[in-house]
Amino acid sequence: MKYTRLPHTDIKVSKICLGTMTWGRQNTEEEGHKQMDYALDQGVNFFDTAEMYPIPPKKEIYAVTEEIIGNWFKKTGNRNKVVLATKIVGRADFAKYIRTTGFSKDSIISAVDGSLKRLQTDYIDLYQLHWPERNTNFFGQRGFNAHSIDPWEDNIHQVLETLRDLIAEGKIRHVGLSNETPWGTMRYLEESKVHQSLPRMLTIQNPYSLLNRLFEVGLSEISMREDIGLLAYSPLAFGVLSGKYLDEIAPRKARLTLFPHYDRYSGETATTATQKYNELAKEHGLSLSQMALAFINTRPFLTSNIIGATTMEQLKENIDSIDVDLSDEVIKGIEEIHNSIPNPAP
Helix, strand or coil: CCEEECCCCCCEEECEEEECCCECCCECHHHHHHHHHHHHHCCCCEEECCCCCCCCCCHHHCCHHHHHHHHHHHHHCCHHHCEEEEEECCCCCCCCCCCCCCCCHHHHHHHHHHHHHHHCCCCEEEEEECCCCCCCCCCCCCCCCHHHCCCCCCCHHHHHHHHHHHHHHCCEEEEEEECCCHHHHHHHHHHHHHCCCCCCEEEEEEECECCECHHHCCHHHHHHHHCCEEEEECCCCCCHHHCCCCCCCCCCCCHHHHCCCCCCCCCHHHHHHHHHHHHHHHHCCCCHHHHHHHHHHCCCCEEEEEECCCCHHHHHHHHHHHHCCCCHHHHHHHHHHHHHCCCCCC
16 A cells, blocks of 8 residues: 555555445445455555435435444444544535534534544544535536625634634544635635634545546645645546446446436546546556546545445455556546546536
């Protein structure tokens, strides 16, 4: 395994992070435990989850993923071997059954306490704000819609104060963002610069893959200049970049077969790009999955690449991508495809 550090800390994290959002829906608790066992044995010491998981979210299985992880900690005693990240969801329209009060002080405190209880731990290493509360560009949007300005009241100072107090209590160690924009990222960073008693955001967990490199527009410069590391999620674009959906018959039990409305990466242009990337991988004796993941592993702004899998075979291939070195020729081929079909799946 290869390792990086959480920015501004001495915490060593594996460059491959184990994503968990299928556990409790597509994967059983037993399968989740097997994935954690195997990942840890391979040197993966960074696990990412959220109160909103499993995905797709559903009231009846709210936060089951955290419970599965907590039961594994209790069974194995491996809590001290894992850098654990989880998240609070802020938008009521995404999960009204969780809460409708966003990132209010009481919401953050109760969310942290709930996660600690389910995870059966005394502390969370990295606590992330899952979505901005305000209206901004989300899935499927290439940029900010000027007509979507809402009456959101800027409460970032208060959010950071609440997180600061939770750090002082020892319930969380560090904080990060998720699905944030350049404006939101800089707003948080500047607030903690001006008010140095407030915690600094260390990471930003956003989508990044061969089909969606929008992080490179604005956020990559912020990442490099401000030292806020990318935790790349959906690196295989919901499995599309495994190539398994290129066949005429959709694979049984696959994510997009079970949940066809998750079509963010399945448009005509994205499919064309996927075919081209698949051909490039084959030309160089690589699987599409490993080429796609290995490319992300080369990015200078990357802190960790969040992989997810529903089978052990997928998990093994994804973790092994850390040892795949892409030639200059492959990188050149990737850039040529990207320049001809840039970001087909925002």
